[in-house]
Amino acid sequence: MLSSDLRLSHALAMIGGPIYERVRFELAAQRIRHYHDAARVQVERISALLADHTATHEERHPFVTEFSVRITVEAHFLFICWDAILKQIDALRENSFRLRSPKRIYKKHKRVLSTYQRARDHMEHYDERLPGRKNSVWRSPDDRSVEGSVPGVVEGQEFVFAGERWDVGATCLLQLDEIVSDLQGELLRELEDRFEQWKQAQAAAAAQDVA
Numbered sequence: 001m002l003s004s005d006l007r008l009s010h011a012l013a014m015i016g017g018p019i020y021e022r023v024r025f026e027l028a029a030q031r032i033r034h035y036h037d038a039a040r041v042q043v044e045r046i047s048a049l050l051a052d053h054t055a056t057h058e059e060r061h062p063f064v065t066e067f068s069v070r071i072t073v074e075a076h077f078l079f080i081c082w083d084a085i086l087k088q089i090d091a092l093r094e095n096s097f098r099l100r101s102p103k104r105i106y107k108k109h110k111r112v113l114s115t116y117q118r119a120r121d122h123m124e125h126y127d128e129r130l131p132g133r134k135n136s137v138w139r140s141p142d143d144r145s146v147e148g149s150v151p152g153v154v155e156g157q158e159f160v161f162a163g164e165r166w167d168v169g170a171t172c173l174l175q176l177d178e179i180v181s182d183l184q185g186e187l188l189r190e191l192e193d194r195f196e197q198w199k200q201a202q203a204a205a206a207a208q209d210v211a
Contacts, residue, residue, distance in 0.1 A: 007188055012097070021096050028088040029184075035088075036180045039081035043173050046074050050157065075159045075168050076123035082116035082176065089113075089183060097194075101186035109179045119159070119166045 008029050012022045053067050092102035106113075157169025166172070 008184075008191070012191065017097050025092060025095070025097075028092055032085050032088045032180060032183070035081040035084045036176060039078055039085075039176055040173060042074055042078035042081065043169060046071065046078065046168050047157070049074060071159070072123065072126075075166075076120070078168055078172070079116055079120035079123055079166070082113065083120040085176070085179070086113040086117055099187065099190055099194075101190045102183070105179070105183045105186060108182070112175055113179070116166060116172075118164070119161075122161055122164075 009022075009026050012025055049067070049071060086106075089102055089106050092099075093106055095102070157167060157171075158165045159168045167175075
C-alpha cells in the first residue's frame, strides 16, 4: 500500500494544476508527518522524566528547580511541534486546487491548536515573562517578597504556567493523532473524488468525439 505522502503526490499529479501548488502540498504534508512523529518522541521523553522524578524524589519535594527547567525545555519542544503543524495546515487553506478540506480541518481543530500555539509563545518569549519584564506575570506585594509563575508539570501530565494548563501526556498525543488523521483522510478523499470527476469528464469528452 502506498504511504499517505505518495498517495497525496499521485493524486495531485493526476488532477493537474500549478507545479508550485503540488510542491507546497507535498512539503507541508511531509512536515506535518515529521512534526507529528517528533511530538510523539517529546511526549515519551516527558513521560520518562516524570517517571524518573517520581521514583527518585520524596513527595514533599515534588518539583525541584532542575527538574522544572528540564520539563520546561522538553515541553517547549512539544509545543513547537503543535505550532508547526498548525502553520502547515494554515498554509494549505487557500489553494488553486479549490480543495476545502484544509480549511475545514483548520476550523474544526483551531481551538486546541491555538491553545498549544499560545503555550509555544509563552515559552518562546519566556524572557519577557521574567520578573520586571514587560509581559511579566510576577508581582511584588512588598520589598521583601515576589509572587509569580514558574513553568512546570503538576497533577499528572499537565504543564502549568501563568494560570493556564496544557496536557503533555497521552491526551495531548491523542488530540494530535486525531488532527493529523482527519487532515490526511479528508484531503485524500477529496482528491480521490476530484480525480473521479476528472475521469468522468474525460470519458464524456471522448464519447462526444466518437459521436
